[in-house]
Amino acid sequence: MTTAPFYHLDIPALADWLEGDSPLTLVDIRDPQSFAQGRVPGSQRLGNDTVEAFLGEAPRQPPLVVICYHGHSSQQAAAWLAGQGFAEVYSLDGGFTDWQHRHPDRVER
Template identity: 30%
Template sequence: MEFLVIALVLLVGFGVFRYFRQKNVVTILTEDQFREGYRKAQLIDVREPQEFKNGHILGARNIPVTQMKQRLIEIRKDKPVYLYCANGTRAARAAQLLHKKGYEDINQLKGGFKKWNGKVKQG
């Protein structure tokens, strides 16, 4: 029983740690906030190419998180970066990677593409 309590405390602690670490790396934006700034930023869809072809936010570039390390040269450090994926998980990973590489103005769409109600380009 004592082991379960310790494991639960560690699990909750790790979740809190990840939440605050992520909060310092990326700004999570509502759809309205995202829409306000993404035209002046680098809008990057971090989903895989097939997902991107099936529909994406108008004006987005596709740099899958799986290719991001190799394609960092395509992303400027002096302009805001707006990221999104299907639901937020991959965008959070991409934000961590960019942060480690010295990017500072990193923003993410809350809820990802699945929650987006704005203009979309279909395949």
């Protein structure tokens, strides 16, 4: 199995992107309870139970950012999603943990 390339995105870059008007898809692969307790604004949870619907509905052109706890698991998911035809896929370095630390006022609950 081959995986397509993905890119790394740091927290300041994501903060800038969220302030802009450009289309962006954010997916969070953490467990449902963690996601419910806090998430990057505008993100949607992506798990084994939702991935099929996501693949059928999600636009392939806007940048897709994958978020996990610390930025490790999101790399594997980003590579896999890039292989599913998404044009521009990013793994968020530092994950939600770093986002919440740097932007506690920008956590959606």
